[in-house]
Structure formats: C-alpha cells, structure tokens
Amino acid sequence: MHAWLERQIPKMVLAPSFVAILIFVYGFIGWTAWISLTRSKLLPKYDLYGLIQYRRLFAAPRWDTAMDNLFLFGALFIGIAMALGLLLAILLDQRIRAEGVLRTIYLYPMALSMIVTGTAWKWIMNPGLGIEAMVRSWGFESFSFNWVIDPDRAIYAVVIAGVWQASGFVMALFLAGLRSVDSEIIKAAQIDGIPGWRIYTAIILPSMAPIFLSAFIVLAHLAIKSFDLVVALTGGGPGYATDLPATYMYAMAFSRGDIGQAASSAMVMMGVVFAIVVPYLYSELRAKHV
Amino acid sequence: MKRSVFTATSALALALASMVQAGPEAEVLHWWTSGGEAKSVAVLQQEFSANGGTWTDMPVAGGGGDAAMTALRARVLSGNAPTAVQLKGPAIQEWYEEGVLANISSVAEAEGWDKVLPASIAAHMKCEGQWCAAPVNVHRVDWLWANAEILKANGIAMPNSWEEFNTAADKLMAAGVIPLAHGGQAWQDATVFEVVALGLLGPEGFDKAFVDLDPEMLGSDQMVAVFDQMRRMRGYVDANFPGRDWNLATSMVMNGEAAFQIMGDWAKGEFLAAGKVPGEDFLCASAPGAGFLYNVDSFAMFDVDGDEKQAGQELLAKLIVGQNFQKVFNLNKGSIPARVDVAMEDFDSCAHLSAAEMTTSSKEGSLLPSYAHGMAMRGAQSGAITDVVTAHFNSDMSSADAVDMLVAAVANSL
Numbered sequence: 054m055h056a057w058l059e060r061q062i063p064k065m066v067l068a069p070s071f072v073a074i075l076i077f078v079y080g081f082i083g084w085t086a087w088i089s090l091t092r093s094k095l096l097p098k099y100d101l102y103g104l105i106q107y108r109r110l111f112a113a114p115r116w117d118t119a120m121d122n123l124f125l126f127g128a129l130f131i132g133i134a135m136a137l138g139l140l141l142a143i144l145l146d147q148r149i150r151a152e153g154v155l156r157t158i159y160l161y162p163m164a165l166s167m168i169v170t171g172t173a174w175k176w177i178m179n180p181g182l183g184i185e186a187m188v189r190s191w192g193f194e195s196f197s198f199n200w201v202i203d204p205d206r207a208i209y210a211v212v213i214a215g216v217w218q219a220s221g222f223v224m225a226l227f228l229a230g231l232r233s234v235d236s237e238i239i240k241a242a243q244i245d246g247i248p249g250w251r252i253y254t255a256i257i258l259p260s261m262a263p264i265f266l267s268a269f270i271v272l273a274h275l276a277i278k279s280f281d282l283v284v285a286l287t288g289g290g291p292g293y294a295t296d297l298p299a300t301y302m303y304a305m306a307f308s309r310g311d312i313g314q315a316a317s318s319a320m321v322m323m324g325v326v327f328a329i330v331v332p333y334l335y336s337e338l339r340a341k342h343v
Numbered sequence: 344m345k346r347s348v349f350t351a352t353s354a355l356a357l358a359l360a361s362m363v364q365a366g367p368e369a370e371v372l373h374w375w376t377s378g379g380e381a382k383s384v385a386v387l388q389q390e391f392s393a394n395g396g397t398w399t400d401m402p403v404a405g406g407g408g409d410a411a412m413t414a415l416r417a418r419v420l421s422g423n424a425p426t427a428v429q430l431k432g433p434a435i436q437e438w439y440e441e442g443v444l445a446n447i448s449s450v451a452e453a454e455g456w457d458k459v460l461p462a463s464i465a466a467h468m469k470c471e472g473q474w475c476a477a478p479v480n481v482h483r484v485d486w487l488w489a490n491a492e493i494l495k496a497n498g499i500a501m502p503n504s505w506e507e508f509n510t511a512a513d514k515l516m517a518a519g520v521i522p523l524a525h526g527g528q529a530w531q532d533a534t535v536f537e538v539v540a541l542g543l544l545g546p547e548g549f550d551k552a553f554v555d556l557d558p559e560m561l562g563s564d565q566m567v568a569v570f571d572q573m574r575r576m577r578g579y580v581d582a583n584f585p586g587r588d589w590n591l592a593t594s595m596v597m598n599g600e601a602a603f604q605i606m607g608d609w610a611k612g613e614f615l616a617a618g619k620v621p622g623e624d625f626l627c628a629s630a631p632g633a634g635f636l637y638n639v640d641s642f643a644m645f646d647v648d649g650d651e652k653q654a655g656q657e658l659l660a661k662l663i664v665g666q667n668f669q670k671v672f673n674l675n676k677g678s679i680p681a682r683v684d685v686a687m688e689d690f691d692s693c694a695h696l697s698a699a700e701m702t703t704s705s706k707e708g709s710l711l712p713s714y715a716h717g718m719a720m721r722g723a724q725s726g727a728i729t730d731v732v733t734a735h736f737n738s739d740m741s742s743a744d745a746v747d748m749l750v751a752a753v754a755n756s757l
Contacts, residue, residue: 293733
C-alpha cells in the first residue's frame with residue numbers, strides 16, 4: 054500500500070494541472086481551429102465552410118503588411134537585441150568597477166511593462182515633442198527623426214523601443230554565460246599569448262551556444278506575441294503600417310465582429326510559433342536521450 | 344423531467360424575487376462612462392427610478408465600445424442577456440439575426456414613434472418590421488468647424504464647395520496657418536473620407552457606394568476623384584498628425600494653430616467646454632455638398648424572461664424616446680434629439696442648423712447613415728474600407744490603385 058501510494062502520488066498531484074492544460078490550451082486550440090473553418094461573425098457558429106477564412110486572410114493586404122512586419126520586426130529585434138546584449142555583456146565582463154550598478158541599470162527596462170515602454174517612446178520619438186524638437190531647439194534646424202510618423206519607417210521605431218526593453222535582459226543571460234566558462238581554459242589561452250578577441254571568438258562564444266539558443270527562443274516568442282508595444286507606441290499606425298498579426302487578430306475579433314477571420318489568423322500565428330519552437334524542442338529532447 | 348424541474352425552480356425564484364421587489368427592472372449595458380456622457384445616462388437613470396423602476400447600471404469602459412461588446416457576447420452566450428444594450432446601426436440587425444432581440448412594437452405603436460422619427464432613422468430601429476431598438480440622439484458627422492478669427496484675418500468665408508475649400512486652404516498655407524486640423528487615427532481618416540465622398544459623389548452616389556456597396560460605384564471615376572481630394576487634404580494637414588486624438592485636433596482650431604476641422608458634432612462639446620461661443624469664436628457649417636450623415640446612438644432591447652424585466656424594458660423604451668429625456672440628454676451630449684417634435688429653444692445655433700437640415704434632408708431623401716461610425720454597414724465591411732482609406736491617406740498610393748484595392752477589399756469582406 055505504502056509503495057503503491059508512493060508511486061501514484063506524483064501522478065495524482067500532476068493530474069489536475071494536466072487536465073487543465075489539456076482543456077484550456079489544447080482544447081481551445083482545437084476550438085479555434087474549428088472556428089477558423091466556419092463563417093462565424095459576431096458569435097461563434099459551428100457549420101463548416103472549408104478554407105474560406107484562410108482565402109480571405111491571404112487576400113487581405115493588411116494581413117500581408119502584418120506578416121511582413123512580423124518578419125522584419127522579428128529579425129531586427131532579435132538580431133539587434135542579441136548583438137547589443139552580447140556587446141554589453143562582454144564590456145561588463147572586463148572586471149570593471151561598479152559592475153553591479155551598471156548591470157541593474159541595463160536590466161531595469163525589463164521591469165517595465167511593454168505598455169510603459171511604448172508610451173514613453175511614443176513621446177520621445179514624437180517629432181513635435183521629443184528628440185527631433187530637442188535637437189532642433191539646439192540650433193540644428195535640419196535635423197529630422199520622424200520615424201514614428203513615417204509609414205515606411207514606423208516599424209523601425211517599434212524595433213528601437215523593443216530593443217531598448219529587451220537588450221538588458223539578453224545581456225544578463227550572456228553575462229551569466231560568460232562567467233560560466235571555465236576560467237582555467239582562458240588563463241591557459243592567455244599564457245599561450247592568444248589575443249583577447251581570439252579568446253572570445255574561438256573559445257568563449259562557441260562554448261556559450263546553448264545560451265544563444267535560449268536567448269533566441271525567448272526573444273522570438275516576445276517578437277511574435279508583441280501586441281502591447283505596438284498598441285501603445287503607434288496604435289498600429291500610421292494607417293496600418295505597423296500592424297502585427299496579434300493586432301490584426303484583435304481588430305478582427307473584438308472591433309469588427311469577424312471571429313472566423315480572427316481564428317484563422319490565430320492559427321497562422323500558431324503555425325509560425327511552431328515553425329520556430331518545434332525544431333528547438335526536437336533538438337533539446339534528442340540531446341537528452343542520447 | 345430535468346427541464347421541468349428547472350422551470351419550476353426558476354418560476355419559484357422569480358416569484359420570490361417579485362415578492363422582494365415588484366415593479367419594472369432594467370439592466371443596462373453601455374459605455375457612456377466619460378464626464379458628459381455619464382451625466383447624460385444619469386438623467387435616464389433618474390427618470391427610470393422616478394417611474395418606479397429598479398435600474399442596474401452596467402457600464403463597460405474601453406476601446407470605443409469594444410470592451411462592452413465583448414462583455415455582451417459573453418452574457419448572450421451564457422444565456423443571460425442584459426435588458427437593454429447601447430448598440431447602433433447594422434449591429435442591431437446583426438444581433439437580431441442571432442435571434443436574441445426582443446420585440447417592443449407595442450410601446451412604439453402606443454407612443455407613435457413612426458410619426459416623430461425620421462424614416463431612415465426609424466428603419467435602423469426595426470428588425471424585419473418589428474421595433475427592436477430605441478434611438479437616443481442624432482450626431483451629425485459632416486460638419487466643418489472653423490476658427491472665426493483666422494478666417495476673418497485671411498478674408499475667407501466658409502466654403503460651399505470642395506473647390507472653394509481647396510482655394511481657401513491654399514491661401515491659409517501661404518499665410519503659414521495649418522489649413523486642416525486632423526488626427527491620424529483610422530476612424531478620423533475615415534470620417535474625413537466619408538465627408539469628402541458625400542460632397543463629391545452626392546447623396547445618391549454615397550448611398551450606392553456605402554449602403555448598397557455597389558462595386559460599380561466603388562470602382563467608378565467619381566471614387567477616383569474622392570481619393571484625389573483625399574490626397575489634397577493630406578497636403579493640408581501638418582506633418583505631426585499621426586496618432587493625434589480628435590480633441591487635440593479640435594483644440595488646434597480653438598487655439599488658432601489650424602483653421603478647419605472635419606469632425607462630428609461631439610467636437611462642439613470641446614469648444615463649448617472651453618467657453619467658446621458658436622458664431623463668434625468658432626463657426627459651424629455643414630461640409631460642402633448636399634446631404635446629412637447621421638450617427639445615431641440607440642439602445643437595443645434583448646430578449647429577457649420575467650414580467651418585471653419586460654415591464655422595465657417597455658418603460659425604458661418609452662422614456663428613451665420621450666420628449667424630456669431626448670431634450671436633456673442631447674443638451675448634455677451636444678447632439679440633437681432623434682424625434683423631430685422636441686422644442687429646440689435651449690439648444691445652440693449649431694444644433695438648430697443640424698435639426699433644420701435633418702428635417703429637410705429627410706424629406707429630400709439625403710439623410711444618410713455614416714459609414715465611418717458604423718451606421719451604414721457591418722463591422723467587417725466598414726473595417727475593410729477604412730483599411731484602404733487609411734492606407735491611401737498615409738502613403739503615396741495613387742487614387743486608381745486605391746479604388747482597385749477598395750473594390751477588392753469590399754468583395755473580400757462579404
């Protein structure tokens with residue numbers, strides 16, 4: 054009896070959360086998939102109409118803009134945040150004074166919510182009030198920084214705010230990685246007279262590969278689910294120039310009473326997430342089984 | 344068996360409830376939560392209580408009604424709809440098709456709504472011939488607001504055609520004044536667009552394009568001309584317009600930074616709140632061209648069980664369209680009464696103009712629903728049109744491309 058209980062208790066403890074996840078995550082993914090095949094408008098309906106919502110979705114120019122923005126924003130956000138985070142981490146790793154203070158300063162933006170970041174940067178980048186107005190008031194009349202109101206550049210303004218928020222966090226990840234490299238190897242390399250940058254490129258960074266992967270996954274999912282940042286910073290505008298799939302889905306579901314369309318865009322978003330996460334999980338799980 | 348037990352218990356519950364509080368009951372879902380609007384709803388609430396009713400207020404703020412609609416969806420799906428809900432335009436018909444609206448024809452007929460409401464507004468309140476909603480007010484959308492001092496200083500009169508508007512705007516540009524105060528939010532772009540469209544297409548063309556969604560009209564050369572005018576309007580707006588709220592644009596006109604604004608008559612509330620006098624500090628005129636674009640707020644009545652609730656619904660409907668509420672509410676809100684027989688003495692000159700033109704345009708058949716404010720078509724279609732309008736306004740897209748996109752977008756949204 055005792056032994057039986059010992060074997061069963063973990064299962065019993067895990068069962069409620071397992072059931073909850075089964076219903077509230079996978080159950081509702083299934084429900085959304087079903088709705089995406091219907092012509093649901095204001096309220097969900099369950100008669101199937103094939104792939105009509107997906108055809109409508111891919112015929113909508115606004116969805117094209119949203120997907121283009123996702124890839125552009127995602128690539129730049131992940132790329133710049135990782136590069137900047139790595140640079141900051143390497144600089145902080147030089148055994149400098151007041152490292153703790155600096156580390157806190159860089160990490161602090163992560164403590165703000167995206168809404169706060171977006172609102173603050175909206176005013177900072179507003180040409181009539183922020184950087185442009187300030188530099189012009191110094192006498193540089195021709196200075197121009199109007200990305201946030203330029204439909205072709207507004208998405209880069211979103212990247213700036215996003216990078217500001219996330220790069221400190223990436224720095225902390227990388228700093229931990231740098232510190233975890235065996236100092237004996239580095240010392241040995243220094244004794245051999247290998248230059249500092251070679252130590253980084255040939256020894257330290259390659260041994261940090263798992264950290265790169267973690268940082269990438271964290272940033273990628275931040276990029277795909279970005280919603281609040283865009284809503285606060287540009288409201289999707291000018292026009293719908295900075296729409297992302299998440300804001301598109303919100304508009305369809307909650308403003309326009311077009312639930313079927315919202316469900317189909319949610320399914321496509323999930324496909325994008327899977328395309329990134331599944332290879333990662335696959336590599337992780339396989340590595341552990343070896 | 345189960346069902347009959349359920350009915351028995353609910354009947355018992357109802358009996359108990361009616362013992363506790365007899366008399367009409369109403370639960371009202373709305374999103375009038377800001378200062379002036381909340382005051383306007385309080386008027387209705389007081390009147391309802393004065394007539395022996397019990398009012399349960401259910402205000403849901405946020406997202407211009409999006410949050411309230413989400414709340415409504417949840418309530419309806421769980422089979423527990425509110426008594427009355429602030430809904431407007433085709434959304435009423437959309438909910439009717441879900442089979443959840445009540446029939447209030449008995450009140451409407453007893454009160455003679457058909458005689459006092461303009462026909463095209465009454466049509467929105469009927470679901471397949473039965474009355475299912477009660478109108479609260481009429482906002483006019485196609486207003487041109489102007490700073491009186493600037494116009495005087497530059498020798499400009501209120502324009503009567505878009506040609507005149509363009510000439511005046513060019514003159515103002517040369518004088519270093521921003522001709523048009525505008526906020527770059529999609530709904531504001533759409534508001535300017537529909538006002539220009541009404542002026543250039545005429546009431547008949549507007550009706551064909553935005554009520555019938557006639558692809559020929561949407562793809563016509565006249566529509567190209569509308570987008571051409573939108574391109575000119577873009578030139579009359581200052582560079583810093585994206586994302587600006589409408590009331591900030593209104594204060595630009597107030598402060599003399601800009602000359603004109605195209606906005607519904609809620610802008611008047613901003614002027615009045617700042618102590619400006621119509622006709623002296625600011626001017627109001629119908630935008631160039633014939634016709635009248637209305638944005639009518641209304642309460643749709645949902646199917647509810649129980650005598651108290653149904654009595655509450657009928658009392659509510661009667662009070663909403665009643666003369667007293669129509670007057671007090673609209674004085675607070677800046678709009679005009681939906682019924683045409685309300686005494687207008689206490690209203691300002693802009694409201695007089697609005698009321699007079701509503702009556703004449705109703706006779707001429709040019710009293711038309713506003714597309715930008717969700718009166719002319721359903722959310723998916725108006726959203727698709729707004730996407731095109733705002734994409735054109737915020738880029739250098741050609742008018743011909745915009746028209747092609749418009750036709751495709753409307754077809755894709757049906």
